[in-house]
Amino acid sequence: MGSLRWGDGKAYMTTVTANADSLLPADWRDLLALTKPRVMSLVVFTGLGGMLAAPAGIHPVLGFTAILCIALGAGAAAALNMWYEADLDALMKRTAGRPLPAGRLDRQTALHFGVGLAVFSVLLMGLAANWLAAAILAVSILFYVFVYTIWLKRRTPQNIVIGGAAGAFPPVIGWAAATGDVTLLPVLLFTLIFLWTPPHFWALSLFVRSDYAAAGVPMLPVVSGARATRQQIALYTLPMAAAAVAPWPLGLAGALYGIVAAAFSLAFLVLALRVLANRADEPAGMKPEKQLFAYSILYLFALFGALMIDRVLS
Amino acid sequence: MTDPRDEEIKRRQKARAIIMALLLGAFVVLVYAITIAKMGMLR
Numbered sequence: 001m002g003s004l005r006w007g008d009g010k011a012y013m014t015t016v017t018a019n020a021d022s023l024l025p026a027d028w029r030d031l032l033a034l035t036k037p038r039v040m041s042l043v044v045f046t047g048l049g050g051m052l053a054a055p056a057g058i059h060p061v062l063g064f065t066a067i068l069c070i071a072l073g074a075g076a077a078a079a080l081n082m083w084y085e086a087d088l089d090a091l092m093k094r095t096a097g098r099p100l101p102a103g104r105l106d107r108q109t110a111l112h113f114g115v116g117l118a119v120f121s122v123l124l125m126g127l128a129a130n131w132l133a134a135a136i137l138a139v140s141i142l143f144y145v146f147v148y149t150i151w152l153k154r155r156t157p158q159n160i161v162i163g164g165a166a167g168a169f170p171p172v173i174g175w176a177a178a179t180g181d182v183t184l185l186p187v188l189l190f191t192l193i194f195l196w197t198p199p200h201f202w203a204l205s206l207f208v209r210s211d212y213a214a215a216g217v218p219m220l221p222v223v224s225g226a227r228a229t230r231q232q233i234a235l236y237t238l239p240m241a242a243a244a245v246a247p248w249p250l251g252l253a254g255a256l257y258g259i260v261a262a263a264f265s266l267a268f269l270v271l272a273l274r275v276l277a278n279r280a281d282e283p284a285g286m287k288p289e290k291q292l293f294a295y296s297i298l299y300l301f302a303l304f305g306a307l308m309i310d311r312v313l314s
Numbered sequence: 315m316t317d318p319r320d321e322e323i324k325r326r327q328k329a330r331a332i333i334m335a336l337l338l339g340a341f342v343v344l345v346y347a348i349t350i351a352k353m354g355m356l357r
Contacts, residue, residue: 024319025326028333061351065344128348 050171
């Protein structure tokens with residue numbers, strides 16, 4: 001491998017292209033890393049939540065296959081995202097060690113792997129569960145790749161607001177796999193994740209703002225500053241909390257879910273207000289932002305876990 | 315004298331071949347289980 005210059009995206013692309021033939025065969029661990037396994041765990045959990053919340057039961061084998069397809073589809077979308085963003089990833093400390101920017105994998109392998117995984121996951125979902133679930137899975141992959149990654153991410157600070165829809169599909173897919181239709185509860189679960197995504201990513205982007213700025217990604221803190229971002233986090237938390245609690249008063253979930261959703265949403269709001277009150281501009285002083293980011297992951301796990309337990313108990 | 319690069323290529327190819335074989339085996343079992351489940355639903 002030739003030497004890579006991290007500060008120069010064009011130099012990186014040229015270097016990798018020139019040396020693609022000299023790369024070793026891809027290590028399976030690097031192919032696995034392309035699927036972002038840690039992100040996949042949350043996707044799988046919310047997909048499982050949607051499936052188990054559905055009134056119609058699904059055969060365990062078909063249910064397992066549907067969840068597997070959701071995981072593979074998420075992995076495919078992540079691989080295609082890394083394929084397209086290799087130049088950006090090379091410019092950010094947080095992502096420079098990924099297989100493509102680190103030069104351990106060539107882009108064509110990543111592209112073939114991502115497309116193959118996407119097609120396989122959609123076809124298997126259609127054959128094992130139903131074609132509605134397969135269609136929504138296909139839409140979510142295409143949305144993530146084309147709308148978020150290729151179209152929005154480098155163009156607008158609203159990138160993760162609109163692009164966040166891609167990550168909100170799993171509970172709808174899980175529900176559709178079990179029932180063959182989509183009703184109000186999966187739409188509310190979609191809305192919950194859709195409104196959760198901006199506070200989650202903006203909290204992160206506040207303390208890695210310099211990374212995004214160096215790569216030229218127009219995240220909200222880079223474009224509008226920390227103050228405006230903190231206000232937006234607090235503003236998005238309110239409708240997110242409403243969407244989280246809504247299934248309970250609407251009779252779509254039981255008291256266990258409702259109480260957990262209310263308590264965890266209240267804690268989310270408190271953390272969002274602490275972020276709003278913070279004035280720090282440097283990552284070292286952004287403890288509230290780091291806490292909110294970590295808590296936001298726990299929040300989704302807790303709510304979907306409560307929803308599943310609630311359904312099992314009822 | 316074996317080129318260390320050839321050794322590494324063979325090691326990676328072998329690891330990928332083993333994983334591919336395991337995945338294909340798992341896929342066959344999965345398709346069999348799906349077929350049985352679907353047939354059970356038709357009864």
